[in-house]
Every structure is written in structure tokens, then in C-alpha cells.
Amino acid sequence: MPKVAYSEAERERVRKELITTGLELMAKQGIQHTTIEQIYLRVGISRTFFYSFFPAKEDLVVQAFYYQQPQMLARARELMDDPGLGWREGVERFLRRVCYGGRDRFAIMSIEEQQALAKCLSEDKRREFLKRRLAFFTEMLRAFGIRAGTQTVKLLGNLLFSAAILRKAIPDTLPFLFSDAADDATDFQINAILDYMETLREQDHP
Template sequence: MPQVFSLKEKEELRQKMLASGFELLKKHGMTHTSIEKVTQAVGLGRSTFYNFFPTKEKFIYEIICYQREKAMVKFHKILNGRQKMTVAEAKEYLRYLYSGDDTIYPYLTTTDEAKLQAALPDDFVVDVELEIHTIDNFLNHMEGVRENLDYPVIANLMKTFALVQEAKDMMHQEALGRTLDSLFELLFSFMFYLEE
């Protein structure tokens, strides 16, 4: 007989699966993060997984969304009721987004990204207008933002962080940190007035 969960239990289990899935993804990568490993980590049977997520790809996509939600919580925590964060806070937050403990990019490969895109075409499509709107909303909460922003370049630089980390095996490892630092400085120069 299948297990029956209350709505509260189901949401708690879903959150545990997403958190455990992210930890497994960090440890094993997408290919080796199996449904069995996820369900074992939360003490459920394999078939119960499908009561929560229709496919492994949808589960990984939900982890990405879960991590984005955590990033928004951190964003609001930094603001702490203020309208805008300082340039220093904004830079620190951007570094957290792309290279912090909660970022998923270093644990996905370009092959993983292609699998997700193939399995989730409606969810994973690039929406330029949405990207620009998201960046604009984000920057409205920051001090020192340039006028006449080049949104497509900013969006491309943000994507470059993800791509560099997804293809880190192809990069010069000893220079990866310096490369990311250089990309951050370039991104900051497009977003903020340079400090004198």
C-alpha cells in the first residue's frame, strides 16, 4: 500500500529531498545523483520519488529553483528593510550568487545543461525580456548603479560565470579563481560606477 502524506508532511519531505539532492549533486554530479541515492538520503522508497517529481530532470530543475529561492532570502536579509544595498554589499551578493556555497553552477556540466534543456524545453528557454526585467529589478535595490545599462552584456556576463564553472574541467585550474575574479570585475564595471 502506498504511503499517504499530509500536505505538511509532503512539503517537508519535498524540501528534504531538494536539500539532500543538492548535497548529492555537489558530491556526485548530476549523472551520478540517482533517484535511489536521493530517496535513501531521506528514508523513502524509490517509487515514492515519483509522488513528488515526475522525472530526475524535473527534480534537478526544482533544485535550481530551490537554490534561487534561498538566494532571494539572502537578498532580502542583506537589504534588512532598506530600499537599497551598498555597492560593496551588492558585489558580495553577486559573488555569492555565482561562486558561493549555494550556487549550483559548479556542479553541473554543459552536458547536464543540455539534458535539462532537452527535457524541460518550456521551463528552460531563454527569455531575454524576462532576463532584462529580472536584472532591472535586482539593480533597483542597489546603490551606485550606472545609467544607460547594457542589459544584454550584463546578462551574457552573468551566463558566462555559469558556463565557465560548468566547463571548469576545460579551464586552466590554477587560473580559474583569477579568471572568475576578472569576470566579476568586468561585470561590476558594467553595472556600477567605478570607485575613485
């Protein structure tokens, strides 16, 4: 006999599982190639029950990125606390993970995915997303020992994620860039970001 009622604790467990499953799939295959059906089937619930948690796929996507932010901060702090790594090496490992992924990769939105999500979000949800993203970048820099003003935080956020997005876009989205120089371009961007972050850190720790 099918279950017709869930406790609040059970609903919260299912909601979290939907978010983590969605995030895992999006990190591996991208947002565009991750379907609602893939998510709810893997969790073991029905389409109707899925929609009782998230009115649309975009709502889950936003919550997945909110869920990912503390994980990224934890990874940044872990690298800074590693006694076997110097500051620059630890930050570089973090930046490379953002740009290239890895065994436990982060989900990064492509150009097309950002455009699609922006079209679906209300203005209030868009402002909230940007507000929480700014708070995340601020905390990320603090984890790396950098205290910066709002515009500097935004600049570094743009620099980091534009490097990751560019690496993801070559060659499929940007076919007329030189794909055989994609890694070289990413290396250049990462080193330039590291140099700038190091300058900011030295200002705080003369």
C-alpha cells in the first residue's frame, strides 16, 4: 500500500536528498543535461511528489547552489589548515578545483545555463541570489586571509568564475577560440588571480 503521509522530518530528508542528488548530477553532466526525472527517480519518489518541494527545476538549481556554498568554504578552510601546503599552493588548488573539477567537483554554470536561469527567476529571487553570492565570495576571501571591500570582492568573484566558465565553454560554446590553448589560458588566469590575491593579502599582513 503506498505511503500517503510524510512527517516533517521525512519531508526534510527527502528535500535534502533531492538537492544533493541534483547537485551531484549537475556537477557531473551540467545543469542543462540534468533532468527532473533523473533526480526524482534516483531519490525514489514520484514526479508529483517532487513538485511538492520545488515548483520548477530552477528552484532546485538555486537551492543546490546555496547548498554548495558551505561545502566550497569548508574546502577552502581545509586547504588553508593543511600544514603541508603554503598559502599560494593551497589557494591554487582551490582555484584549479573550481576551474577543472575533480573527484568531488563543484557545479559551475555555463554561459547558457546562466542565461536560462536568469530568465526564469523573478527579480526578487535574482537579487537574493546575487546577495547570497556576494556574501559567499566575501567569506571565501576571508578563509584565504583577505578582507576586501565590496567592489574588490565582486571583481575577484568575476575573475574566478569567468576563468571557470571560459574553461567550460571551450570549444563547444566558443568554437572559434583555440581549444589547444585552453589549459594555457586557464593557467594564465589562475596565476594572475593568485598574484592579485597575494597583493591584497600582503596589504592586510604587511
